[in-house]
Amino acid sequence: MPQRIAFLASDAPVAQTARAALVGRYGNCDVDKAEVIVALGGDGFMLQTMHATQALDVPVYGMNRGTVGFLMNRYSEGDLPDRLAAAEEEVLNPLAMRATCVDGSVHEALAINEVSLLRAGPQAAKLRVTVDGRLRMEELVCDGALVCTPAGSTAYNYSAHGPILPIGSDVLALTAIAPFRPRRWRGALVPKSAVVRFEILNPEKRPVMAEADSRAVRNVRSVEIRSEMAVQHHILFDPGHGLEERLIREQFV
Structure with missing residues (x-):
């Protein structure tokens, strides 16, 4: 078991209470000196933790003190050493978003789940879609569209009727949100390298806004999305409850 653990928690009282109990039992160290980070909260807090610590190359083990907890393990106090010792690691590459706004400004961000474009006014958005420089759709009229990773395919993508992607697949899902024209188009799968x-x-x-894991950029003119292979997120799961199993199980409920 790693000896140096950094416990981080969301602002929710239940998460703060859990952190206090765990710190009292196992101690705590600074994040930049930790061998493992234990994140207490929900999926949103887990994403925040992974973004904030991506430069440290330290694995993150989440325990659910939120709601859905798709990226989290169950919460318990007494068996944490054994669970950390037995945990299985998944390595995730985020998406890189480069958004150019109407005023010419350029904004870049990383997204572990998805990059989404959403209409920001009363009228539907009109989007032109190219993949690897090749025009694939001249005009998509919709409330929005998104590109997601396998890890994010059960989040907003699934709510928008996109496919669930196996965690080991080298593909990204491109999914329309409430498409009007073409009315029957439900999206596409593209290579991870696209x-x-x-x-x-x-x-x-x-007007259209772009979001990378809820970090918003307004009044965009164009958005370019690609996998960022230089960044790796290391996430720990209890044996038999990793992302691969969760993604398969989600398709049968």
């Missing part, structure tokens, strides 16, 4: 580019048609009249 570069997906959305151009917003008539962005002044039909």
Whole structure:
């Protein structure tokens, strides 16, 4: 078992109470000196923790003190040493978003789950879609669209009727949100190495915002999305309850 553990918790009282109990039992160290980080909260807090610690190359083990907890393990205090010793590691690559706004400013961000484009006004968005520089759709009229990783495929993507992707698959899902034209288009699968580019048609009249794991950029003119292979997130799961099993199980409920 790692000897140096950093316990982090969301602001929720139940998470803060759990952190106090665990720190009292196992001690605590600074994040930059830890061998493992234990994150207490929900999936949103887990994503925040992974983003905040990505430069440290330290695995993160989540315990659910939130709601859904898809990225988390069950919470308990007494058996933490054994669980950390037996934990299985998944390695995730995030998506890199490069968004250019109407005013010419450029914003970059990483997303572990998905990069989404959403209409920001009363009218539907009109998007032009290219993949690896090749035009694939001249005009997609919709409330929005997203590109997700396998790890994020059960989140917003699944709610938008996108496919659940096996964790080991080298593909990304491109999913429309409430498409109007083409009415029956439900998205596509593209290689993990692909570069997906959305151009917003008539962005002044039909404004669009882009989000990378809930970090928003408004009034975008174009958004380019690719896998960032240089960044690796290490996430720990209890044996038999890793992302691969969870992604399969989610398809049968």
